[in-house]
Amino acid sequence: MKVLITGASRGIGKALIDEYLRCGVEVVGVARNRPEDWPQSTREAFFTCDLSKQDNWPRFFDFVKRKAPFDICIHNVGVNEAKPFVDLDENSVLDQFQINLLFPVVFNQFLLREKLLNSRSSFIFINSLAHFSAYPGSSFYGASKSGLHSFAQGLAVSLKGDFHVLNVYPGPVETEQARANSPLSANSKRMSPQILAQKIVRAQQKRKQTLYPGFLVFAFIILAKVWPWSLEWTLCRSLFRPLLKANPAKV
Numbered sequence: 269m270k271v272l273i274t275g276a277s278r279g280i281g282k283a284l285i286d287e288y289l290r291c292g293v294e295v296v297g298v299a300r301n302r303p304e305d306w307p308q309s310t311r312e313a314f315f316t317c318d319l320s321k322q323d324n325w326p327r328f329f330d331f332v333k334r335k336a337p338f339d340i341c342i343h344n345v346g347v348n349e350a351k352p353f354v355d356l357d358e359n360s361v362l363d364q365f366q367i368n369l370l371f372p373v374v375f376n377q378f379l380l381r382e383k384l385l386n387s388r389s390s391f392i393f394i395n396s397l398a399h400f401s402a403y404p405g406s407s408f409y410g411a412s413k414s415g416l417h418s419f420a421q422g423l424a425v426s427l428k429g430d431f432h433v434l435n436v437y438p439g440p441v442e443t444e445q446a447r448a449n450s451p452l453s454a455n456s457k458r459m460s461p462q463i464l465a466q467k468i469v470r471a472q473q474k475r476k477q478t479l480y481p482g483f484l485v486f487a488f489i490i491l492a493k494v495w496p497w498s499l500e501w502t503l504c505r506s507l508f509r510p511l512l513k514a515n516p517a518k519v
């Protein structure tokens with residue numbers, strides 16, 4: 269069994285790598301940096317490149333071709349920059365769409381076209397609650413994740429029977445991305461990346477199509493559907509305002 273994970277140097281991607289290595293599964297990863305504790309014996313199984321630059325994609329695709337076939341591909345790489353959207357730098361906007369949406373879509377197409385996955389393989393998409401609710405300060409991030417949601421759903425329908433597609437919608441997870449984009453007061457509610465990784469591995473093994481990790485995530489989605497304005501108000505007060513207070517230089 270071989271797993272390919274994007275955004276694998278830290279956070280959720282790194283926790284997934286550790287979980288699969290513990291299960292004795294072969295892993296192949298990509299990020300700009302190789303994790304410090306990446307096994308020396310498998311150095312060639314980690315590709316370092318900046319995925320925000322389309323010029324780097326062909327080199328990465330060649331690498332993937334050499335490492336194929338895979339049984340699971342985890343589209344985990346994702347970036348966010350919480351800020352009022354009118355103030356966001358144009359490059360940051362482009363990076364968010366490029367990394368969160370365009371790259372996984374083009375890469376997925378490449379994997380299928382080149383037949384680099386074994387039959388009945390799984391695609392796992394790490395999405396976000398930002399898909400379900402207006403997420404003040406992360407409008408572009410939310411838009412890119414909603415695009416990814418639609419793509420993954422279309423893929424699940426068109427590949428039904430041949431491949432398995434799992435969509436994961438985590439709430440706040442204790443990673444660098446969450447620390448940079450949500451205030452410290454939200455710390456206590458963040459899930460550990462290790463716990464999330466275990467839930468994802470189990471959900472894939474059971475061939476689930478959707479994973480809402482934790483009761484709070486489930487409650488968030490119900491609220492977003494039945495009482496969206498209350499959720500938007502709460503997010504504004506609990507995330508956006510404290511973020512602006514803590515980082516006045518960002519405004």
Ligand SMILES: NC(=O)c1ccc[n+]([C@@H]2O[C@H](COP(=O)([O-])OP(=O)(O)OC[C@H]3O[C@@H](n4cnc5c(N)ncnc54)[C@H](OP(=O)(O)O)[C@@H]3O)[C@@H](O)[C@H]2O)c1
Nearest residue numbers: 275276277278279280299300301319346440441443445446
């Ligand atoms: N943390 C949360 O609360 C949360 C909640 C919901 C969804 N998510 C989603 O979960 C996924 C993982 O997030 P995370 O919290 O683990 O983030 P993270 O800690 O910031 O890790 C992001 C990973 O992506 C890699 N990466 C970033 N920019 C890259 C680039 N230009 N080229 C190649 N690799 C790049 C990073 O490695 P390098 O820096 O070495 O390149 C790192 O391995 C994302 O899709 C995110 O949107 C996170």
